[in-house]
Amino acid sequence: QRDFAKEHIFLSKLLNVSLEPPTADVKDFVDGMKSKGASLNLRTELVSDVLEAKLSARHLLAERLKYCLECWKRCRDARNDSHRYSPLLMQQLPEVQKMTVDYAALSFATAEMFNLDPVPDDQAAAMLRALLEKRELPTAFLIRLADTEAVEDRVADIFGPLLVEVCQRLKGRNLAQPRSEDVGLLAAICSRDRGQDGNMMGSPALQKLLVTLPVFRPPQPGPAFQQPGSQQPIRGIHLQTESLLGWLLAPTSIDSALYKEQSARQTHFQSLPAFPTQLGSRMELLTGAVISEVQDPTKKVLDALLRSGPAAQEQVLLWFGAVITGSEARTKEANILGQ
Numbered sequence: 001q002r003d004f005a006k007e008h009i010f011l012s013k014l015l016n017v018s019l020e021p022p023t024a025d026v027k028d029f030v031d032g033m034k035s036k037g038a039s040l041n042l043r044t045e046l047v048s049d050v051l052e053a054k055l056s057a058r059h060l061l062a063e064r065l066k067y068c069l070e071c072w073k074r075c076r077d078a079r080n081d082s083h084r085y086s087p088l089l090m091q092q093l094p095e096v097q098k099m100t101v102d103y104a105a106l107s108f109a110t111a112e113m114f115n116l117d118p119v120p121d122d123q124a125a126a127m128l129r130a131l132l133e134k135r136e137l138p139t140a141f142l143i144r145l146a147d148t149e150a151v152e153d154r155v156a157d158i159f160g161p162l163l164v165e166v167c168q169r170l171k172g173r174n175l176a177q178p179r180s181e182d183v184g185l186l187a188a189i190c191s192r193d194r195g196q197d198g199n200m201m202g203s204p205a206l207q208k209l210l211v212t213l214p215v216f217r218p219p220q221p222g223p224a225f226q227q228p229g230s231q232q233p234i235r236g237i238h239l240q241t242e243s244l245l246g247w248l249l250a251p252t253s254i255d256s257a258l259y260k261e262q263s264a265r266q267t268h269f270q271s272l273p274a275f276p277t278q279l280g281s282r283m284e285l286l287t288g289a290v291i292s293e294v295q296d297p298t299k300k301v302l303d304a305l306l307r308s309g310p311a312a313q314e315q316v317l318l319w320f321g322a323v324i325t326g327s328e329a330r331t332k333e334a335n336i337l338g339q
Contacts, residue, residue, distance in 0.1 A: 002088055004041050010089050011042040014074045014096060015050050016067075025057035026050060044092045051103040056114040061107065061127055068104035069131075072097060072141055101141060105150035108158075121157035129162050139188045143203040155205045160213065163206065167215045170247035175287075178251060178294045186210075186248075187297040190304035207308045211315040216244050217322070235326030245319050248298045251291065 017023065019040045022030040029049060033040060042050065051068075058064045075097035082090050108119040108127070131137035145151070146159050166182050173179045189210070191202035210216060220235070240246040305312045 003086070004039075004043065006086065007043060007089065007092070008041040010078075010085065011044070011047065011050075011096070014078065015042075015047065015054070015071055016074070017042070017050055017054065026053045029053040044096060047096055047099055048103070051099060052114065055103060055107050056116070059116060061111075061119055061123065064107040065104055065127060065131065068100050068107065069136070069138075069141060071100040072104075073138070075100060076138075076140075098144070101144045102148055102150065104141075105145055105148040109148075109150040109154065121154055122161075124158050125161045128158070129165060132162060132166075139185055140201075143189060143201070143206065146203045146205045152205070155209055156212070159206060160209060163210060164213055164215055167213070167244045167247070170244065171242075173247050173250050175251045175290055175294060180294075180297070183248065183297045183301070187300045187304075190301045190308070192304045192307055202304065204308070207305065207312060210244075211305065211312045213244075216315065217319055218242050236323050237327070239319065239323050239326065243319070245302075245316070246323075248301060251294045 012018065017026055019026065019030050019033075019042065030040065051071075054067060055064050058067060075093055078085065079090070079093060079097075106113060108124040111117060111119050128137065128142070132142070142162075146155055151158055166185055169182045170179050173183075188201070189203050189206045191200070193201045195201050218238070240250070302316065305316050307313075
């Protein structure tokens with residue numbers, strides 16, 4: 001049986017709201033409840049009304065997103081401390097947390113419902129990028145935000161710039177600079193695992209968007225990637241150095257020609273004696289472990305994209321096909337030179 005007193009205290013904490021006395025942002029809501037003779041006890045059924053009142057009082061998009069994020073984080077913390085609350089309260093928590101994300105999306109996708117000025121997509125995109133840059137945008141919140149109905153038709157405009165920025169930060173990725181945080185974000189977005197609630201932990205909407213971005217399969221290269229003595233650009237090396245999958249797959253222990261001082265050879269083996277030693281064997285094992293650690297998230301991204309549907313699968317296979325066929329000339333030269 002629901003304990004409405006405990007539910008009121010619990011929801012007041014999650015939503016950071018006071019009804020007695022009412023804070024200024026919920027005064028109209030409280031007056032409406034009093035006019036109906038309703039009890040001033042918060043219940044799960046009233047969460048949407050409180051969120052609407054709170055967001056309507058915040059004219060800046062940054063303030064609205066900040067409030068929803070804080071509520072979402074308090075829900076997350078309550079879930080982590082579930083032993084402190086009754087099972088009935090924990091059963092209501094997922095719905096409350098979902099509403100904080102839904103209303104965050106509504107706060108910029110349909111700001112008019114809060115009697116506020118419309119928010120252009122580029123402004124919403126810039127705000128999300130700024131939050132991500134300041135590490136104030138949890139990955140789980142971002143994933144759920146992109147899959148809300150409110151932004152269903154605007155995912156590319158709102159989340160595309162953020163994804164492009166994350167992808168471009170992987171350029172130059174190697175064993176010395178694996179850019180693990182950004183790869184981890186992509187791995188989380190592409191995850192096919194399911195959480196305790198049975199829902200997919202990744203974002204189908206962002207997975208579909210990812211393979212359509214120019215950074216996934218960039219346009220044909222210019223003169224900088226042209227084969228010497230030929231009018232044909234080197235498509236293979238262009239994809240390896242200028243596209244998302246190329247950056248993800250880049251880390252290798254055979255990288256001396258590319259990274260010089262940051263190469264695996266310089267980092268792990270330069271100070272070793274010429275002849276094999278026990279220390280050399282240890283460094284070899286260490287390098288192998290580093291390679292595995294760096295490559296595992298990449299495998300998860302590729303595996304998830306190949307399983308996410310025919311469109312993504314086709315784009316991944318086309319990328320590999322273009323790399324193979326686009327590297328044919330270089331492969332012939334390497335065979336002639338005995339490499």
